[in-house]
Amino acid sequence: MPLSKRFTLTRYLIEERRRFPSATGDFNALILDAALACKAIARAVAFGELGGVLGNHDADVGGCVNVQGETQKKLDVLSNEYFVRLNQWGGHLAGMASEEMDLPCQIPAQQPRGNYLLVFDPLDGSSNIDVNVSVGSIFSIVRAPHEVVDSGRDVIEADFLQPGAAQVAAGYALYGPTTMLVLSVGNGVAGFTLDPMLGEFMLTHPNLQVPADTQEFAINASNSRFWERPVKRYVDECLAGKTGPRGKDFNMRWIASMVAEAHRILMRGGVFLYPRDSKEPSKPGRLRLLYEANPVGFIMEQAGGRASTGYEPMLGVQPTSLHQRIGLIFGSRNEVERIERYHAEPVSTEPSNPLFVERSLFRN
């Protein structure tokens, strides 16, 4: 398609919002600011070592372990800065929260405050940066409580503790062979590819849909001894392939970059599991509810897929803290529903499927 016929992200937003007369220009401007942060990060990622951005963040300039107890990379810190700086002045936000920041981030006193809260993981999969494998950014937008908007007060943790179903928009940018922005403003999911010469996100993937069925799953199998029984059963059955109860072979992928896995699943189906496990009893799951599970859950559901904890729909979970972790399963609807059925079945003391447990690669 010639460039002149393509929609830019700006045009897409304007045309989308015309269908919602109550929407204000504020919301579009907010998405464009978030997209600008993603473009700035894409540029930093593209320059890599040439830009001096690889490696760990220097402890001398502000510490190097984030609130999650993870070593911060230089690009984690830079990406967080881009998100904060490029979104704090527009007047659309009442506050922000980031995976990289212990406390909610306030809009500076001299800047106007707005109606929305922006929550983000500025650089997801950052362990992949130094080996030049895809990373991404992921963000979620909810309305600020009325009382915050009316009073203009500083935001507190409780303001952000809204279930995923309250999101008005969510998106991610994937810094892969091309940079893409995938976005839902609550009316389906659209994908945009960054034209690096124009510096514009162009609509290339309208109306993305996750295939309902799949023969591909993604899980970090090194954790298998910590998995709960329904997850073990599901993976064992996939591994048994044609000779097992599923009657078909499965393929496995693990990029260790959730945004990249979400994108693969959006493009060709699949199921992703980072389930609740017993590895660290203080952490019921690896991924974060507000920064990762909710936005990816919103995008999956908007694309006809499904997101769950295994026990309940992800978007219904009432958050209890800003940095809360949770078991996350998402992707092709029929597969996620199957995993939910396994979680709902009464626990038996027998191995789930003796025939396959004996042959399982991941047997305890």
Ligand code: F6P
């Ligand atoms: O943000 C956490 C994250 O990097 C995800 O992007 C990814 O899915 C996961 O952690 C990888 O975890 P692990 O190191 O256990 O494979």
Ligand code: MN
């Ligand atoms: Mn992450």
